[in-house]
Amino acid sequence: MTVRRGRARIVVVQVLVVALFATLCARLWYVQVVGGDEYQARAANNANRQVLVQPQRGLVVDAMGRPLAANKVTWVVTVDRSRLTRLESEEQSDVLGRLARLVDLDYDVLLDRIKLCGEQGAPEPPACWNGSPYEPVPVAQDVPRDVALSLSERAEEFPAVAAEQRSVRAYPRPEGVNAAQLLGYVTPITADEYDAARERDDESLNAASVVGRAGVERSYDADLRGVPGTTGKSVDSRGRVIAEGTAVDPQAGRTLVTSIDSRVQALAEGQLKKAIEKARTTHDDVTGRSYEATAAAAVVLDPDDGRVIAAASYPSYDPQVWVDGITNRQLESLYAEDSGTPLLSRVTQAQLAPGSTWKPFVAAGALEDRWDTGSRLDCSSGLQVGNRWFKNYESASYGPIGFDRALAASCDTFFYRIAYAAWTDQGGTDAKTGVHDPLVEMARAFGFSERTGIDIPGEAGGRLGDRQWRQDYWKANKDRYCAIARKPEKVESAYLRLFAREFCADGYVYRAGDAVNFSIGQGETLVTPLQLAVGYAALANGGTLYEPRVAKAVLDADGSVVREIAPERAGRVPVSKKHLRYIDGALLDTAKTGTMAWKMGGFPLDQVKVRSKTGTAEVTGRQTTGWVASYDENYVVVMMMEQAGTGSGSSGDAVRAIWEGLYGIEGGKVRRDRALMPRARPPVSLPRVADDGRILPPVTKRTKADADEEDDR
Incomplete structure (x- = not known):
């Protein structure tokens, strides 16, 4: 009896195995024959990546054609926040510490630059990253070539870090010109600006764009920024490039003649x-x-x-300070009364x-x-x-x-x-x-x-x-001064007490x-x-x-x-x-x-x-x-x-x-x-x-x- 039951169980298992094998063969036949074209297209699509190519920003020239704002190709070091967060916190600190020493940057400054503006502990913009959280953050620009090559050769020591050549803003200073308040400056696009651009289908802006913030850089930003291009790349399962795909060339920004x-x-x-x-x-x-x-x-x-x-x-400042990554100290100086608030035109x-x-x-x-x-x-x-x-x-x-x-x-x-x-x-x-x-x-x-x-x-x-200004000013301030006039003992200044009493009574005259x-x-x-x-x-x-x-x-x-x-x-x-x-x-x-x-x-x-x-x-x-x-x-x-x-x-x-x-x-x-x-x-x-x-x-x-x-x- 026991032997018969054992044989029956073996038969059941054999049947199940045969059934599963038959099902697998049927599925393979369906995938390869019936749905082969569809799945092949999906696989090809998964293997293709579209990489944005940023356009060169347009020139700003004077009336004789001398460049006031131009571009230069420089080595830029970036940190990919999404890849960095996959590392253990201790490893993150090690990577950023090594990077700070390599690019000669204070560790805290580097840390601030990769923080999203608005998150806890982030400094005020532009010292923080005001762009897309999914875009690599530029942390050091105009990096020496040997430093950039060193980063590329030691990729295993610097996960989430990359060095690449980019076109960045430059101010040639013809005849020694400064003109900082006239020209303005550019900084990375904010997340809100990027979302707004997507809603209105503005293809000239993307998560890595820079935007004019003052001067003619802001007034004529739409003319200067250009239109980004794309480079198609085929990658394998490990993300390695195996072939180049279709490319669309970027359109450089237009030239602004002043x-x-x-x-x-x-x-x-x-x-x-x-x-x-x-x-x-x-x-x-x-x-x-x-x-x-x-x-x-x-x-x-x-x-x-x-x-x-x-x-x-006067006073003015060097507009290049925005290009190379502004520090908190530099930013405070631009707004400080002690330095004459040089941002003010x-x-x-x-x-x-x-x-x-x-x-x-x-x-x-x-x-x-x-x-x-x-x-x-x-x-x-x-x-x-x-x-x-x-x-x-x-x-x-x-x-x-x-x-x-x-x-x-x-x-x-x-x-x-x-x-x-x-x-x-x-x-x-x-x-x-x-x-x-x-x-x-x-x-x-x-x-x-x-x-x-x-x-x-x-x-x-x-x-x-x-007369109109005096009347408007009196209406806007009478409550404040009348309150002082009613309780003058709360104010130490004798002049303010006298002024408040007179202003409250007839400051409109x-x-x-x-x-x-x-x-x-x-x-x-x-x-x-x-x-x-x-x-x-x-x-x-x-x-x-x-x-x-x-x-x-x-x-x-x-x-x-x-x-x-x-x-x-x-x-x-x-x-x-x-x-x-x-x-x-x-x-x-x-x-x-x-x-x-x-x-x-x-x-x-x-x-x-x-x-x-x-x-x-x-x-x-x-x-x-x-x-x-x-x-x-x-x-x-x-x-x-x-x-x-x-x-x-x-x-x-x-x-x-x-x-x-x-x-x-x-x-x-x-x-x-x-x-x-x-x-x-x-x-x-x-x-x-x-x-x-x-x-x-x-x-x-x-x-x-x-x-x-x-x-x-």
Whole structure:
């Protein structure tokens, strides 16, 4: 009985084995014969990998084709986070420690660079990794070739680490140019930006893209970034490449041509630095110490269309700091007040009282209202307004004078009388907001209190300290100050207690003192250097306001023009040609006999007719800010220096040096062959692209005037 049962079990097992074998054979037959084509296609698909090939970012060049922002091929070391996390924590630390020593990087800095921004313990961007968590993180750039080769040869010691050649941003600095605030910088795309790009099917962005963050790099990022390509690769089960597949070449970014001239930009930057250094060794009689000269800006415009020829900001920084991987210390320095917040563009973002450079716009408003060019007012040494004595700052007492002499000599009391009369006509302290104020309305017509519209992000709009601003400011702050006034014992400052009580009671009132301060660019009115330059450009070109432009055109790889970036008219100022000519003549006298004359001795004003206006703005608790605004038919040059003294005293020499460079003036003689600009005018045509890809200067036509000038020489 037992033997029979054993045999039966063996038979059952044999049947099962045969059945399973038959099933396996049937399945193999189905896979190989019936579904063979489908599974072969799936296998081939699993073996193919698409590798993104990043495009070269487009060039940024100046008006003559000199590269301001370019690219260079460099060795980059990356860490693959997904592979790194598969290692034991101790092994991770060992790998990163060896890597930090090899690339000469602090271990903590390396650790910060591979942390995802937003995760626990991560530093603020861009010190952390703000890109895709699945993309290899670049931790060291511009690595020596021998270090890169060493990493490749010792791959078993550095799992999750790779060294590869990449194209990264470079700043060639033609003529020694910095232009960091104009150019901006690039950093890796953020995860949110990448997700947004995928939602809108933007194929120009991927997890490894870099994106413009400031300046023209940001404004024209879509033109500069290009379109990535792909390289198909066939791999085996271990991920080893066994064959090359289909490839799609990347499309390089387009070339952005700017109106910047590198030589003029370099001159402006150099003169700013020189003026700062001089001011810091100059004694300030008011404070009893040397001027601090904390910051400065210079801007050169073409008044005919508003194009920016140069825009220099001090202090500045090396834009290359973003390319090589910025450290926490470097990032803090860029934002720190101790270092002058160099990320801030003083040209477009510094908002300061304009001082007497404001007077031509006040003169225009007065002349278009109730006054005329024959009006005479007393330029006394001071004027009593209410309970306060308002004095001339830079001007002496000249007796009865007209607008022309008041502008050239910068007589404060002349403009005090203009503003006081207007304030009285409007109803004084009883006037409501919205009352007709010709001086404020003219300032607004020249574009002040509004952004100029320049094609660089982050521009400030300034403000007009008029009745409306005072009312708005009082409404926004009355609760705070009234709370202090109700419980003054909680505040230690006696001044703050007094101010709070007065502000709470009648801080909305626009007094006569506010009006006269407005007339000389003091008080609550603030402008940027660019706004002032745009206003003076309107004086120079006959009354047209332009939105300034840094970019001129976008070129394709072969040099063909994708699009030209035309200047935009922002409007016309409501000033008659007669009054514009009158103001123009007065400002020409400023350089001849007025407040700028002591800096223009020996300058050929008969050939290069520079009109100018100086300004010195007093700021409570700070040293004075100096301004010089100047122009002729070809250029506008404006310079500002914070806490550096009077306008002509702080900036006069530097502004003169810029004019001399623009026209090639040497020893009081105009040498147009030495001028920084072609024919002493901004070029109209665009740079050319050679067959080998080099950017060449634009072709300039030789005119009869050029030939006559050469014959004269």
